[in-house]
Amino acid sequence: MIGVKCPKCALMQMSRPTCKSCGTALNGPAPHPTPTQAFTTPPPVSSPPPPAGPIYMTQEAPPYMTQEAPPYMAQGGPPSMVDDAPPHLAQGGTLYSELDGGQIHWLTFHGTGGSLFGIQIVNMFLTILTLGIYYFWGKTRVRSYLLSQTEFAGDRFAYHGTGKELLIGFLKAMVLFVPIIALYYAPQFVEVTEVVKIVTILFVYGMMAVLIPLAMVGARRYRMSRTSWRGIRFSFRGGGMDFVKLFAKCSFLNMITGGLYYPYYETRKHAFMVSHSYFGNQKFHFDGHGRDLFGSYMLAMLLALPTLGLYWFWFQAKKHRYFWDNTTIDYARFRSAVTGGALLRLWMGNILLLVVTLGLAWPWVVVRNAQFTARYLTLEGSVDLTAIQQQAQVASPTGEGLASFLDLDSGFDFG
Amino acid sequence: MTTQWEGHYLDGRTAARQRVAIRLMRSGLEIITEKGATAWWPYPGIRQTQGSYAGEEVRLERGAEIPEVLLVSDAAFLTALHRIAPELATRFHNPTRRWMRAKLTILAAIAVIGITTVLYFWGIPAMAGLVASRVPVSWEEQLGQSVIEQLAPPSAQCTDPVRIQPIKEIVTTLTNTLPNSPYTFRVMVVDNPAMNAFAAPGGYIVVFRGLLERTQTAEELAGVLAHELQHVVKRHATRMLIQHASTGLLFAALTGGGGDPAAIGLEGARTLGILRYSRRHEEAADAEGVQMLVAAGIDPKGMITFFETLAEEGKGMPEFLKYVSTHPSTADRITRLQSLAAQVEGNPVKLLPDYDWEDVHQICQATGTQLRP
Numbered sequence: 001m002i003g004v005k006c007p008k009c010a011l012m013q014m015s016r017p018t019c020k021s022c023g024t025a026l027n028g029p030a031p032h033p034t035p036t037q038a039f040t041t042p043p044p045v046s047s048p049p050p051p052a053g054p055i056y057m058t059q060e061a062p063p064y065m066t067q068e069a070p071p072y073m074a075q076g077g078p079p080s081m082v083d084d085a086p087p088h089l090a091q092g093g094t095l096y097s098e099l100d101g102g103q104i105h106w107l108t109f110h111g112t113g114g115s116l117f118g119i120q121i122v123n124m125f126l127t128i129l130t131l132g133i134y135y136f137w138g139k140t141r142v143r144s145y146l147l148s149q150t151e152f153a154g155d156r157f158a159y160h161g162t163g164k165e166l167l168i169g170f171l172k173a174m175v176l177f178v179p180i181i182a183l184y185y186a187p188q189f190v191e192v193t194e195v196v197k198i199v200t201i202l203f204v205y206g207m208m209a210v211l212i213p214l215a216m217v218g219a220r221r222y223r224m225s226r227t228s229w230r231g232i233r234f235s236f237r238g239g240g241m242d243f244v245k246l247f248a249k250c251s252f253l254n255m256i257t258g259g260l261y262y263p264y265y266e267t268r269k270h271a272f273m274v275s276h277s278y279f280g281n282q283k284f285h286f287d288g289h290g291r292d293l294f295g296s297y298m299l300a301m302l303l304a305l306p307t308l309g310l311y312w313f314w315f316q317a318k319k320h321r322y323f324w325d326n327t328t329i330d331y332a333r334f335r336s337a338v339t340g341g342a343l344l345r346l347w348m349g350n351i352l353l354l355v356v357t358l359g360l361a362w363p364w365v366v367v368r369n370a371q372f373t374a375r376y377l378t379l380e381g382s383v384d385l386t387a388i389q390q391q392a393q394v395a396s397p398t399g400e401g402l403a404s405f406l407d408l409d410s411g412f413d414f415g
Numbered sequence: 416m417t418t419q420w421e422g423h424y425l426d427g428r429t430a431a432r433q434r435v436a437i438r439l440m441r442s443g444l445e446i447i448t449e450k451g452a453t454a455w456w457p458y459p460g461i462r463q464t465q466g467s468y469a470g471e472e473v474r475l476e477r478g479a480e481i482p483e484v485l486l487v488s489d490a491a492f493l494t495a496l497h498r499i500a501p502e503l504a505t506r507f508h509n510p511t512r513r514w515m516r517a518k519l520t521i522l523a524a525i526a527v528i529g530i531t532t533v534l535y536f537w538g539i540p541a542m543a544g545l546v547a548s549r550v551p552v553s554w555e556e557q558l559g560q561s562v563i564e565q566l567a568p569p570s571a572q573c574t575d576p577v578r579i580q581p582i583k584e585i586v587t588t589l590t591n592t593l594p595n596s597p598y599t600f601r602v603m604v605v606d607n608p609a610m611n612a613f614a615a616p617g618g619y620i621v622v623f624r625g626l627l628e629r630t631q632t633a634e635e636l637a638g639v640l641a642h643e644l645q646h647v648v649k650r651h652a653t654r655m656l657i658q659h660a661s662t663g664l665l666f667a668a669l670t671g672g673g674g675d676p677a678a679i680g681l682e683g684a685r686t687l688g689i690l691r692y693s694r695r696h697e698e699a700a701d702a703e704g705v706q707m708l709v710a711a712g713i714d715p716k717g718m719i720t721f722f723e724t725l726a727e728e729g730k731g732m733p734e735f736l737k738y739v740s741t742h743p744s745t746a747d748r749i750t751r752l753q754s755l756a757a758q759v760e761g762n763p764v765k766l767l768p769d770y771d772w773e774d775v776h777q778i779c780q781a782t783g784t785q786l787r788p
C-alpha cells in the first residue's frame with residue numbers, strides 16, 4: 001500500500017504528519033524521512049567542508065577512508081539544521097528540471113535478448129523447482145528488466161512491483177473466479193430445470209461482463225502504480241465501475257451496428273485509459289475521437305479480402321499513430337511514426353523466429369518489440385519537471401491477477 | 416582508489432534531478448549536493464535495484480514505499496564500494512563477479528534441460544500410468560459414452576443383428592484372455608467409408624465400415640480389435656488426458672513469466688511432444704495386441720496382412736511425416752509386428768471356420784431395417 005488515507009476527509013495522499021487538505025493528524029509514522037530532512041548542511045566545527053572545485057580523484061586513500069562515517073555521526077547523529085525549502089530550490093539550481101520545449105525526447109531501449117534469455121532460464125529453473133510458485137517472481141523480474149532497460153530523455157524507468165503482490169493478486173482473483181467457473185459447469189453435473197440453467201448461464205455471463213473490464217482497469221492501475229521515472233510514480237485513477245459502464249455500452253453499440261462502431265469503441269476505451277493516467281500529479285490528456293479513424297477502418301474492411309488481411313497492419317499503424325499523436329502531457333505531445341510496412345515486417349519476423357525456434361527465441365522477440373516502440377515514439381514540447389509532485393496512489397494487485405486469469409492485456413506501455 | 420563519485424539524486428517528491436557528489440565510507444555513503452548540503456546513507460538501509468547489467472546505471476534506493484534514489488552512471492562505483500566495505504557491500508551487485516552469474520545461468524540451463532528431459536521421457540508417462548490406474552472405471556465409462564455420442568451416435572451405427580454376431584464373437588474370444596477385467600466391452604460398426612477404428616475409454620470399440628470392408632479374413636479384424644482392446648485395457652485415453660494436462664503445466668512453467676509470445680512457440684513443441692506419447696501408445700497396443708491374439712489362439716499373421724493392406728493405401732506418404740503423426744509409420748509397425756510374431760509360439764486355430772467373412776461386409780446395407788420376425 002502506498003500513501004495514507006485521511007480519517008476525516010478520506011483524501012488519499014503520501015505519508016505526512018497532517019492531512020494536506022484538512023490538516024487532521026494522520027495515523028502512523030512516516031514510512032521514511034521526509035525529503036526536507038534527508039539533507040543536512042555540513043556541520044561547521046567537527047567536519048571540514050567538502051573539497052571545493054571539481055570532484056577529485058586520487059589513487060591514495062583519503063583520510064576518511066579509514067573512517068566509519070562522517071565525524072558528525074559519532075556525535076549523536078546529523079545536526080538538526082534543516083533546510084526548509086526543497087533541496088533543488090535551496091541550491092538555486094534547476095539542473096535537469098525541465099524537458100526543454102525546443103527538443104525532441106526519445107525513448108531508447110537498451111535491453112538485449114541474451115540478458116533476457118538468461119533471466120528466463122533462471123526463472124524456468126526456479127519455477128520448476130518451486131512447483132510453479134516462483135512464476136510470479138519470475139514475471140516481476142522480467143517486467144523489472146524491461147522497464148529498467150527503457151530510457152526516456154536520459155533517465156531509465158523503474159519497476160517497483162513484487163512477486164508477493166502478484167501471488168496475492170492471483171490468489172484473490174482465484175477466490176473470485178473459481179466459484180463462477182464452478183457455477184458455469186454445475187448444470188452439467190446437477191439435475192436442474194431449464195429455467196435454472198438459463199438463469200445460471202445469464203448470471204455467469206453477467207459476471208464476466210463486469211469482471212473483464214474491471215480486470216483491464218485493475219491491471220493498468222496496478223502496473224502504472226508500480227512504475228516510476230525519475231522517482232515519480234505513474235498512476236491510473238479511472239473508476240472501475242465507470243469503465244464497466246463504458247465497456248457495456250460500447251460492446252452493445254458495436255454489436256447492433258455489426259462492428260461499424262469498432263473505431264469509436266477502441267478510441268473511447270483508449271481515451272478512458274489515457275485521460276485517467278497521471279505522472280505524479282501531472283495528468284495525461286487525450287483529444288482523439290473515433291470519427292477520425294472511421295474512414296481508415298472502412299478502407300481496412302474493404303481491402304481486407306483483396307490484400308488477404310495484410311492491410312490490417314496499415315490500419316493498426318494508423319490507429320497507433322493517431323492514439324499517440326493525440327496524447328499530451330503538460331505542454332508536450334507524443335508523436336509516433338509507425339508505418340504499416342514496419343509493423344508487418346516486425347510481425348513476420350517475430351512469428352518466423354518463434355516458430356522456427358519452438359518458442360526459444362521469445363526474449364529476442366520481446367526485445368524487438370521494445371526497440372520497435374522506442375524507435376518510433378517521441379515526445380515533443382516542454383514539461384516542467386519541478387512542478388511535477390509525487391502523488392502515488394494505492395493499487396491492489398487483484399485486478400492484475402484477474403487479468404492474468406482472463407488472459408487480458410491492459411495495453412499499458414510507458415503511460 | 417576513487418572514493419569520491421559523481422551521481423544524481425532524486426528526492427521522490429519532484430521529477431527534478433540534482434547533481435551530487437558521493438563519498439564512499441566504510442559504513443555508508445555521504446551524499447553532498449552542489450550547494451554543500453550533506454546526507455548520510457548507512458549501507459544496511461540501501462538497496463540496489465538497477466545496475467547489474469552492462470551499461471546500466473547503478474540505482475540505489477533508500478526509504479520505504481517511495482524511496483529516495485541515487486543514480487551513478489559509472490559501474491566502477493560498485494567495484495570501489497566492494498573494496499572499501501567488503502562485508503557490508505555484499506548486498507550490492509559486484510561487477511567483477513559477473514562471470515559467476517553467467518556460470519549459474521548456464522548451470523540453471525543445464526538443470527532445466529535435465530529436469531525437462533527426465534519429466535518428459537519418464538516422469539510424466541510414469542505419473543500418468545499411476546494416476547490412470549486409480550481412475551474409477553465408471554468415470555471412464557461416462558467419458559467413453561460422451562465420446563460415442565459425438566463420434567458414433569446410434570443413428571450412424573450399423574445394427575444388423577445377424578452380421579454383428581461374428582464380430583462380437585471375436586471380441587469375446589479375445590476378452591476371454593482377460594478374466595479379471597473390470598470393463599464391459601462393447602463393439603459397434605459405424606457407417607463411414609473411412610479406413611479407421613478407435614477405442615473410447617471404458618470399453619467401447621468402434622469399427623468404421625471402410626475398415627471392415629477391407630478385412631479379408633476374421634483374423635485380420637481380430638488383429639485390429641486386439642489392438643483397440645489394448646488401448647482400453649491399458650487406459651491409453653485416460654493417460655493421454657493426464658499427459659496432456661501435465662505437459663500443459665510443464666510448458667507453463669517453462670514460459671517462466673514470458674507470457675503469450677513464448678506460448679506460441681512452445682505450443683508447437685508441446686504438440687510434438689504429445690504426438691510422441693501417442694505413437695508410444697500405438698506401439699504398446701500393437702505389441703500387447705499380438706500377445707493377446709496368441710493367447711486367444713488366433714494367428715497373428717492376419718494382423719500383419721491387414722497392416723500390409725494399410726501400407727498399400729497409405730503409399731506415397733513422405734517419410735518425415737512419422738514425426739508429426741499420431742501413429743508410427745505403417746512400414747515400421749509391420750517390421751515390429753513381424754519380429755514380435757516370430758518370437759511367440761502358438762497353435763492357431765482357424766477363427767470362425769464356418770462363416771463366410773465376405774458376408775460381414777454387408778453389415779451396413781441392412782441399416783434401418785428392423786429385426787426380422
